[in-house]
Each structure stands twice: as structure tokens, then as C-alpha cells.
Amino acid sequence: xxxxxxxxxxxxTYNGQPALTDVTFQAAAGEMIGIIGPNGAGKSTLMxxxxxxxxxxxxxxxxxxxxxxxxxxxxxxxxQRSMIDFDFPVRVKDVVLMGSHPHLAWWKRPGKKEKAQxxxxxxxxxxxxxxxxxxxxxxxxxxxxxxxxxxxQQQGEILFLDEPxxxxxxxxxxxxxxxxxxxxxxxxxxxxxxxxLSKVEEYFDSILLLNQHLIGYGTKEDxxxxxxxxxxxxxxxxxxxxxxxxxVVMG
Ligand code: ADP
Ligand code: MG
Numbered sequence: 520x521x522x523x524x525x526x527x528x529x530x531x532t533y534n535g536q537p538a539l540t541d542v543t544f545q546a547a548a549g550e551m552i553g554i555i556g557p558n559g560a561g562k563s564t565l566m567x568x569x570x571x572x573x574x575x576x577x578x579x580x581x582x583x584x585x586x587x588x589x590x591x592x593x594x595x596x597x598x599q600r601s602m603i604d605f606d607f608p609v610r611v612k613d614v615v616l617m618g619s620h621p622h623l624a625w626w627k628r629p630g631k632k633e634k635a636q637x638x639x640x641x642x643x644x645x646x647x648x649x650x651x652x653x654x655x656x657x658x659x660x661x662x663x664x665x666x667x668x669x670x671x672q673q674q675g676e677i678l679f680l681d682e683p684x685x686x687x688x689x690x691x692x693x694x695x696x697x698x699x700x701x702x703x704x705x706x707x708x709x710x711x712x713x714x715x716l717s718k719v720e721e722y723f724d725s726i727l728l729l730n731q732h733l734i735g736y737g738t739k740e741d742x743x744x745x746x747x748x749x750x751x752x753x754x755x756x757x758x759x760x761x762x763x764x765x766x767v768v769m770g
Contacts, residue, residue, distance in 0.1 A: 521584060523548040523677060523708040524569070529578035531561070531568050538564045542578070542733045546725070551699060551709045553723035555716065557752050560730045562712040563599060566679050569710075570596055582677055595675030597666045599682050599712075605655040611665050612650040615640050618672030633672075640668040645694055660691025667695055678702065678709045685714055696722060716748075 522545040531539040539561040546552055554562045567573035569580050571587045583590050595618070618640070619633040629637075641647040644664035654662060663683055670678055678699075684692050699709055713719065719726060719739065726742045728735040730751045735742035 521548075522546060523550075523583060524710075525579075525581040526569060527579045529565070529568055529580065530576045531564050531573060532576050537731060539568060539575075540732050542729070544727060544733060544736050546708055546710075548708050549703060549706045550724045551703050551711065551722065552725045552727055553719050554710060554712045554727045554729060555719060555751075556729035556734075558714075560751070562729055563681055565729060566596070566681055566710065566712060570594065570679060572596075593676045595670035595673040595678045597663075597670050597678075597680040597683060600659065600663060600666070600685065602681075603662075603666075605662065607655075609654055610650070611641070611646065611652050611654055611657070612637050614654050614665050615668045615672050618669040637668075637672055640671040641665070643671055643698060644668045658688065658691075660687035663687050664691055664694060667698065671698075676707060678707055680710070681712045682714055683711060684718075719743075 524546040526545070527543050529539060529542040530537070542565060554565060556562050564573055568575045568578075569582075569587070571580070571591075580587050583593060587594070612634075615637040616629045616633060619629045619636070638647055638650060641650055644667050646661060646664050646668060649657065649661065649665075654665060657665065667680075667683070670680075680699075683695055687695075699711070703709055711723070713722070720743075725737060726735070726739060727733065728742050728747060728751045730753070734751045735744070735747040
């Protein structure tokens with residue numbers, strides 16, 4: 520089986536300061552991968568470098584057997600919510616319609632077909648009743664669902680979501696995780712940056728533990744070892760509850 524994603528030696532520095540150093544891993548199609556690590560670990564940088572949105576100093580990224588620039592249309596990205604300006608006046612349905620653009624010629628505007636599809640995408644996340652509302656009027660969880668609808672509209676084979684569960688309500692989290700599971704079962708490869716360690720086991724097939732370097736990659740059994748968690752979380756305290764009780768790591 521070919522890998523959906525192959526990352527080799529990926530290195531990013533900002534003004535000479537390393538943010539990501541020599542990260543290498545592969546992911547199979549149809550996997551949901553959690554990117555875990557403390558604040559400032561380089562999780563968002565890894566995503567953006569994989570997508571070619573942040574320039575890598577070194578390393579290669581291949582997705583679906585090609586250079587990322589050649590298959591950009593087959594990828595959907597949901598940025599960290601805190602990076603989006605919600606004062607910008609735009610309606611929910613127009614946010615979702617923006618997802619159609621990779622599939623339209625540059626001179627075309629979304630037409631009937633795309634508009635109908637946008638309502639379908641909103642329905643999938645339970646937000647069709649909010650189609651005409653301003654995005655800024657919604658709660659965090661609702662906004663996140665709208666951005667997931669935009670990703671659905673893009674029909675990406677590989678999905679990247681940066682902290683989709685940060686600061687959202689429980690029912691939005693449920694809706695999002697159920698939808699991601701359905702997409703995964705349909706063969707999509709999904710990367711999710713996840714800030715904390717709770718729910719990791721429940722949500723992800725593989726865990727990528729990051730703190731500038733790749734510290735661990737594999738199943739929970741492979742990665743949730745006190746030594747690896749200690750290295751990732753350094754001074755902070757990581758508390759992990761699982762079937763076998765709770766591991767608390769203090770750096
Ligand atoms: P995470 O998403 O894990 O919290 P980031 O990838 O956002 O981490 O950031 C990793 C490191 O790179 C941090 O030290 C951050 O301050 C720095 N950084 C991120 N983006 C930039 C940028 N555009 N310019 C300069 N430094 C940045
Ligand atoms: Mg981040």
C-alpha cells in the first residue's frame with residue numbers, strides 16, 4: 520500500500536530560530552492522526568510546512584504520490600480558529616462556498632450546483648439553519664462546524680484541522696468527531712492538531728508527538744510512555760487517563 524503522506528527531514532526556522540527540526544514520518548491512507556505537543560511545539564508550523572504555506576528550510580513532503588503543489592486541490596485545511604478574523608462581514612453560506620474555488624476555473628463564480636452543495640455541506644454539520652447568518656455572530660463551536668463544512672465543500676482527500684476542538688461546546692465536538700470518523704471510513708486521511716492529551720486514544724489511530732523534534736509516532740501504546748511524554752512536555756505536567764489508569768508526567 521502506498522502512503523498518503525510522506526514527510527522527510529522537514530525543517531523550519533523563523534528568523535534563524537528552529538521551530539521544526541528534521542521531522543520524518545509516513546501516514547497511510549484512511550488514518551486519523553493526532554498531532555500532539557505543548558504550546559509552541561511547532562504543531563501549526565508542521566501543518567503549514569506540509570501544505571507549503573510556510574517555507575521549509577529543508578526536507579520534502581509528498582502527498583498522494585506527488586509534490587503538494589500538484590495536488591493542492593485534493594487537500595482541505597481548516598486553520599486554527601484564533602487565526603481567523605471573525606469581524607470580517609461574511610455570511611455562513613459564503614464561507615462554505617469559498618471551498619468550491621479549487622474546483623472552479625478562476626474566471627467562474629460558484630453557480631447553482633455549488634450553492635446546493637454548500638447547503639448539503641452545512642446540513643452535514645447541522646448548520647443549515649444558519650446559512651444566512653454572519654459568521655461572527657456564531658459561537659466558537661458553530662464557527663468550527665462551518666469551517667468543517669467548507670472543508671467538505673472542498674472534497675479534499677487529505678484533511679488538515681488545526682485545533683478544531685479548542686474552546687468549543689461538547690455537542691459541536693461530538694458532531695465534528697463523528698463526521699471525521701465517517702470521512703476516515705470513506706478513505707480520507709485526516710491530520711488533527713490537538714492541544715491536550717485527553718480523548719487522544721478515543722479519537723486517533725496514530726499519535727504524532729512533537730516538540731520541535733518528532734518525539735514519538737505510532738499507536739498510543741508506542742507513544743504514551745512516561746519517557747516520551749516527559750521529553751515532549753518538559754517542564755509542564757501532562758496527565759493522561761486511559762484504560763490502565765492515569766499516567767502523570769512531570770518534567
Ligand atoms: P504550536 O502550534 O505547537 O503552538 P507553532 O507552530 O505555532 O506552535 O510555533 C512554533 C514556534 O515557532 C513558536 O516558538 C512560535 O513562537 C514560532 N513561530 C510560529 N510562527 C511564527 C512566525 N510566523 N514567525 C516567527 N515565529 C513563529
Ligand atoms: Mg498552533
